[in-house]
Amino acid sequence: MNRTITKEETDQLFQFCREQNIVHYDLQVELVDHLASAIEEQWEKWPELSFEFALKRAFKKFGHNGFRRIYETRKKELNKKYTRLHFKYFYSFFRWPQILITFILSYLIFNTIILTENFRVVYTIFFAFTIPAMVYFYLFWFPKKGKLEAKNNTKFLLLDVLNMRCKQFWMVLFLPLNVFNFIILDILPKEKWATLPFDDLKVCLIIAAMSFLMVCFGILSYSYSIYASQKIKQHFTQQFPEFVK
Incomplete structure (x- = not known):
């Protein structure tokens, strides 16, 4: 059975978005969904990865100021x-x-x-x-x-x-x-x-x-x-x- 994001981990993802200065809830929902999907994709290949490590890898894919660019793009x-x-x-x-x-x-x-x-x-x-x-x-x-x-x-x-x-x-x-x-x-x-x-x-x-x-x-x-x-x-x-x- 594939490992999936739990309710507690979802709450952590929302908190992570807030720590990255994403204050808008509708944008947080969108980013949490992206992060959760990226983490679960990693778990399909490496189920032993910790949530924190998988989150860091998922976040790196957004690049420098990635969340900020998504905010500007979404606003436009x-x-x-x-x-x-x-x-x-x-x-x-x-x-x-x-x-x-x-x-x-x-x-x-x-x-x-x-x-x-x-x-x-x-x-x-x-x-x-x-x-x-x-x-x-x-x-x-x-x-x-x-x-x-x-x-x-x-x-x-x-x-x-x-x-x-x-x-x-x-x-x-x-x-x-x-x-x-x-x-x-x-x-x-x-x-x-x-x-x-x-x-x-x-x-x-x-x-x-x-x-x-x-x-x-x-x-x-x-x-x-x-x-x-x-x-x-x-x-x-x-x-x-x-x-x-």
Whole structure:
């Protein structure tokens, strides 16, 4: 009968990971599984090896700073996974029937700018949505629905990714400001805003493009911060239900 890792030895592997500064439980589980498999493979050939000696040999295979590299790699993989999920949701608004909502919202913003005949309304609309959205997100939504803490203050890499994405929400919201600055200040100089010929085709096309961009950035902000965050929480609950408060 092949020798296998016992419960006590598994606990020692978790302690070993903590001694190597691996503080995230989900990453500890992954590394413990790798170490246990490597140790049991050695026992198949040399069953007389002690647990401590087999552990040292298994750990050497990770190389210098091996655990740290695995941490960085795993973190990047999680970020890529939820970035793909975020863009998948974003792109869904350019397929039927969601694309209809995209164009309706763009048309409403376009008409608002045309009716006011003042290009400053672009900034007014943008900040009218952006500032309240940031306040609501950070003071109400994130503390109540976005933030997630595991039982016993256990650290999880998955939750670190969740918190990082939520903290970066303001960066996503202020991205349109730079784009609008480029379009307005470089293409449509500020001193000409009040005299813009709103019946001119070029001006109308620029306004239409900016209206569409505003809707796109709104969808982008929602998908990045709220939709993807909810998916992370859902996946955490499915993977580690015993740690959900």
